[in-house]
Amino acid sequence: MTLVATEDLRRQNTATVLRSLRHDGPATRTELARRTGLAKATVGTIVGALVDGGHVSEADAVAAARGRPGRPLVLTGSTLVGLGLEVNVDYVSSVAVDLGGTVRLERTVPVEDRDPYEVVVAAARESADLMSGMGTRVVGATVAVPGLVDRQNGIVAMAPNLGWRGRTVADDLGAATGLPVAVENDANCAALAEARRGATIGLDQSVYVTGTVGIGAGVISGGAIVRGTSGFAGEVGHIPLGDPAARCGCGRRGCWEASVGLRALLSAVGVAEDGTPLEAAEAVSRRAASDASTAEILDGIGVLLGKGVATMANILNPDAVVLGGYFVPLAPYLMPATVREIEAHVTSAPYASIDVRLSTLGLRAAATGAAEEALTQVLSGATAV
Structure with missing residues (x-):
């Protein structure tokens, strides 16, 4: 040998x-x-x-x-960590998870008027430096992006809400930080995080639905991400379930995302897009508590949300569907209509109830899953400890 x-x-x-x-x-x-x-x-x-x-x-x-x-x-594994980074329109999250499964770092910073790419590069450098100062080696970083990701080549094929097309994120960020870098879809990462340490621990089949500016789904089967032939599975935000007149960031009209995404929600209720998706949703929730018209608008969005979830449930028949992002703080106003629509449109509902859960990981879900993905280089034997 x-x-x-x-x-x-x-x-x-x-x-x-x-x-x-x-x-x-x-x-x-x-x-x-x-x-x-x-x-x-x-x-x-x-x-x-x-x-x-x-x-x-x-x-x-x-x-x-x-x-x-x-x-x-x-x-223990405290000497090795995987770094997960989520880059979104409004924020960048960083999470470091060590080999033993302990979260060693959690940070979320607003993008504000900066280039999201510059923010994620700075976050990666700062996180790696912080870990190094603790005597911990970063074995790799995974970047979670809201869009179509060519994972094999480390390219973001299309992330319309970020304005990225054909961007070589893995090579660019790797050169900027000196780390081995991979790229993954944000919903896939969030679904993995919920399956390993969140709302769907112990379940074999689950779906995670993001609730940010973009709407996507991560599908877990047998504990692994379902990516599809080209790695583009889960782009549910662009199925034609929304208002036919509403224009989506992808350029089409009628996408589900254009009616239930964060920007669509904020526009409908007249609240400015400020802070993280959770902060914006909390502002809407405060208004809905005393304004019947806002609560009525949220109920209508809940109807559209339920139709989309019902469509996924009919196709995939998962153990559970997890709603993340802004859906969580607005659940009291969205879920009654959402559940009614699911029960009305899921064929199997009379025979098997549909388990709809709320994310337990908040805005760190995608970054946490990305950190878990970064550790797979060690746990698969591709990288020596």
Whole structure:
């Protein structure tokens, strides 16, 4: 066996042990060998290197049914982090997650009158510098973008609300920061985050619907993102379910996004677009509490939201649909109409109720999922620890 092949095998075996500790929890060396199918001697060698590197620690011994007490191994992983960045029209979020699953950094900054690309470059540099100052290595960064993403080539094919077309984000940001950079759709990242650490933990099939200026969907099946043939699955914001006269950022009329996206909502109720989507939605919620006409407008948007969710539920039949972004603070005004429409239009509703949940991760959902994606280089064995 060549040296290269030996090193590849070592990385793959190490990744197998790391995934087991990350997803299945602490285990003794014997339990790890049983879980992974690796030889005990191989596990012992891998664990020794991981302990020396500060990635794994040994807990206190626990009694065993037979033989000597075992010492469970715990994935600390605090020396390695994945960096997730979400770039949106109004804000840029940064989240760093370490190999053990602990969130080490969370930041959201407004874009205001700046170029969103300049804001995300600055956020990446600042986050990497902060992690480095803590003695932590950033193994890679993933940028979550609201639009069509060519993930394989690191290109944003089209993000109309950002004004990006054919932008080589991975190469550009990588050159600016010195980090390995990947690009992913924001809804995909948010769906992954909710499945791993949010509203849909333990569910096999789920859909996440963004609630920002753009409307997209991330689909999870068997714990993995469903991307479609070209990686463009989930562009539900552009299905023709909205007001036929409403012009969308993509240039077409009648897109669902043009009627239920954040800008459409703010325009309908006469509230200025100010701050993050959650801050803008909270301002609308305060108005709706005392203004019946605002509440009525929100009810109408809830109807359109329900029709779109019903369409997705009829096609995908997921365990749950998660509503994120601005939908969360406005749920008291949107959800009654949304649920009525879902129950009226989902064919399976009389036989199996449709589980609609609200995001638990707020504006950090996409960036958190992006950070999880950045760690896959280590957890897949592509990058050595």
